[in-house]
Amino acid sequence: MATDSPKLTDSVEFPSELNVTKVLFGVGTAGLIASGVGYFLNHEQFFFSWLTSFNYFTSIALGALLLVMIHHITRSSWGVVIRRIIESFSSNLWLWAIFFIPVIIGMTTLYSWTDPSYYIDDPIVAGKQPYLNEPFYIVRAILYFAIWGWLGYKLHKVSIEMDRTNDWGLTTLLRKISAPGILIVALTLAFASFDWLMSLDAHWFSTMFGVYYFAMGFQALFAVLILLAFWLRRRGVLENTISQSHIHDLGSWFWAFTIFYAYIAFSQFLLIYYANISEEVLWFYHRMEGSWIFIGYTLIIGRFLIPFLLLINRDSKHNKKLLTISAVLVLIVHFLEMYWIAMPALHSQGISFSWMDVTTMIGLGGIFLGLFFRTYAKNNLVPVNDPKLSDSLAKSYHQ
């Protein structure tokens, strides 16, 4: 094996003629400006749209951060060729914190628990005051982004350093950061989801909500990675490096986490539905009322049933067409699900799409992908000196 270990044959530099970064930043800025106009027209709608879109991308970035750490701690070799992509997503989490500022500004609009007149006659919400109060909410948010930002930045930086110094000892450092990192991110992610989305209904609680948020983001992450891998290949970037077997692995992860998502989302629903305790069931009641039920069914069909059946066959897990359809579908439904979680707090009477849902998605999406491409294009596209790179390149698909 060692004698004929494969070498990188592709250029590890991002082609300079592809100026996606500029285009994405441009589109993103336009979206943000349009959303800013929306703030003056209808600030309630703006804040809710912003929260929805912000969580859409943050959940994906957190999935990326966890995947990088899982990668290091399991010393896996399959994904070394795509690791730089995942690292680039999570390395910008510290910058991404800027886009949380509108949520803080709009806190009193978004969260009913910030209003003293709301909880004064409500002993249950009043009892949650030690946790659900404005200063602590802000402190927690800063803490989350400090932890995620540092981890994402550090893991990316050390990996880049290994490219330069060829010091394999750095893999030990990466592992040492990742081991406690997974635990800390798992906890902070769960609490962040409680703060940002669950507390929109201050009465409601679900101990599974953190896992649910993770499951959504992680599934969507693989959809993003699959589409990115196809896009890069079409542009002739890393054509011989990201092979069919890597696509197949991504497809398998995607499929596995499609099932995981369904399992978690359904478990949360079933326990609450079956116990039928009014305090817990009200959240789902609002989300099954009127036209909201249509999104509920769309989630089951679009996010589980269709990708599950399309990709169940082994050969379809590297079939470009089927993977693309499933990935695009999941990314659309990921938005619908965030919308379905957040928006009934504003539009309790039924679905009411606003143009600001689109502009905040375009704005934050453009910046999110722009930040990714900026980081990705600046460094080697593959960790060139990783000790497991040749193992990863040697992966061949066999039936």
Place this chain on the structure above:
Amino acid sequence: METQASNKTLHGVLAEFRNPKELLNAAETVNKNGYTDYDTFSPFPIHGMDKAMSLKKSKLGWIVFGHGLFGFFGGLAMITFMSVIDYPLNISGKTLWNVPAWIPVLFELTILFSAFGAVFGMFWLNGLPRFNHPLFNSERFKRATDDGFFLCIEASDPQFETEKVGQLLKNAGASAIEEVYDEEDEA
């Protein structure tokens, strides 16, 4: 055993190879020469052997899928009959078509039947269970579970001719060749 008694029928020609690489090449040669009834035996899986032998993808997945569907729809029919048709029971005011509550049961039945399909389907595809196999008559073949690499062309192959097959395997680099007979029960 010394003489070729009439109650012995030829099972095939067994050839031993020194290492996985030689076995792989031999399998390729045999495959290219158009033989269909042959098999290779090694103590561990050899990468690329499926391709060398032009083996098709296993049908097992489809068997499992069919069983899974049976488990799901069979379960659905069962629960519908029991708790909607035969003995409708109002449980905490929920509808009789209490589908969310059925899902764990349907899920379990799907998994159970899929597992049955996987295990018994694998047995069936492998021709198991059986009491004996003619290849076990070969003393040398016992090493197939240890350090021996074997290829056997069976007499049932339409092209089979003992001389020709022996020559082919010898040319492919076999280190030992023997004819394996199927022994009938003496009783």
